[in-house]
Amino acid sequence: MTAFRTLDDADLAGKRVLVRVDLNVPMADGKVSDDTRIRAVAPTINEIADKGGRVILLAHFGRPKGQPNDAMSLKHIVTAVGAVIGRPVAFADDCIGADAEAAVAGMQDGDVLLLENTRFHAGEEKNDEAFAAALAKLGDLYVNDAFSAAHRAHGSTEGIARKLPAYAGRSMQRELEALESALGKPERPVVAVIGGAKVSSKIDVLENLSSNVDALVIGGGMANTFLLAKGVAVGKSLAEPDLVETARRIMAAADKSGCAIVLPVDVVVASEFKAGAASRTVDANAVPDDQMILDIGPQSIATVNGWIDKAKTLVWNGPLGAFEVPPFDTATVAAAKHAAERTRTAGLNSVAGGGETVSALHLAGASDDFSFVSTAGGAFLEWLEGKPLPGVDVLRQG
Structure with missing residues (x-):
């Protein structure tokens, strides 16, 4: 048995599932030029949606330094995410607060929603308690599928996981199992x-x-x-x-x-x-x-x-x-x-x-x-x- 909680341990049906993903993808002419990172998290997104979960995606993009920046908005990524996972993807103009809460409230089982860049808030990189609590308010469960951000103690990677039942997504699980096999045991x-x-x-x-x-x-x-x-x-x-x-x-x-x-x-x-x-x-x-x-x-x-x-x-x-x-x-x-x-x-x-x-x-x-x-x-x-x-x-x- 793995030493980490995975999707196998989670009851997903009807739940609001906050999923931390890595969508920090390269862009060219306003479009995603390499969708490798999106493809890496697609199995987790689709599994949760197929099991009746409401998938709420958390991600950062670039280094906006705690301030909104249109060039680093995740709205530019929505179309590419939808194309890779083969499902409609809704978008919310913020990752916490009234806009995010309204978008989540309107979701049905199996829906996918992408929230705006977590780094538009200074509380993300500071792992601020109030910011993590505002994120956690949006969900019933938390899934981290972004190993590439796991070395950061940020609000959306560490703080939120202390406030909700937390699990590894499939990409994270594969990474952890591979690393354990290479140096752990x-x-x-x-x-x-x-x-x-x-x-x-x-x-x-x-x-x-x-x-x-x-x-x-x-x-x-x-x-x-x-x-x-x-x-x-x-x-x-x-x-x-x-x-x-x-x-x-x-x-x-x-x-x-x-x-x-x-x-x-x-x-x-x-x-x-x-x-x-x-x-x-x-x-x-x-x-x-x-x-x-x-x-x-x-x-x-x-x-x-x-x-x-x-x-x-x-x-x-x-x-x-x-x-x-x-x-x-x-x-x-x-x-x-x-x-x-x-x-x-x-x-x-x-x-x-x-x-x-x-x-x-x-x-x-x-x-x-x-x-x-x-x-x-x-x-x-x-x-x-x-x-x-x-x-x-x-x-x-x-």
Whole structure:
């Protein structure tokens, strides 16, 4: 049984169900240009409506800083939501107060209503008690289906869940079950691939994983700082010399807990960072002073793939090289394809997340074969850091 209350635990028929969703979608020429986030919450909306619930959608859009802003009104999203869920969607000009109350009062079982941007009220981001109470007044039950906002203790993610019976929606449930399988109670060995430009942005991730996984593969510019920490010269490569001691501390903690730190043994170098730049592969100990590391080499790719072969569980966040610019996408694409194949053929549980990671897996054509790919950037990162997520904790059973 899941540790979180889900729709399976809720009596929805005839109830006013406040559903927190992520509709912070990209727009172009006044229309939604990517409906991925809407499609993610459609199953929850339709299930509640099909079971006779009255679906009242709560969402934010942009950063209006507590003030109404027409450019950030959710009225621009209504048509796209209706098209995805295949149902009419009504709209209320506010998320609390008389307008919202009148719109909710007019609903029938199975109806869907989208309330205006919660961030038009300063009380949302302050998690103000009165604001949360005004939201809760509109419903009988609360469902959170927005994992991407679960790391924020806001009125519509945390405050309201303390005032109504609260449940995880289907998208949230899938996310929580995937994360639990990857780091909560994983099958071992667990291998984590953590890449990206800077150690400074992922210190907490590296420190948490170094005591929770069996092998930690470090890629991207971050690996250069770890090479520096081992006394390896990295030429003109992106690195953070002031974090060398931090890298040494993480390596010592990993050694103490029996976690292998996997760093490049050969690297791809170039004199400039641009598409099609002349490049060559050198030993990691032989980077020329006037060159920069932009990817890992074939021996290192083979090592990473070897760890993936050993793994029962794989957690991935961040690229292995400067994947945005060919040919420096080679290692990321090769390892992603290998992980996808192991997932497909050998039962590897592969869980990935973060904006760059999602882009890299799409580039490799590997995302569909991963066990789970999270589109929640900040929340996924804080989960990797081992931090509590306020919007999740209030959904726990007991």
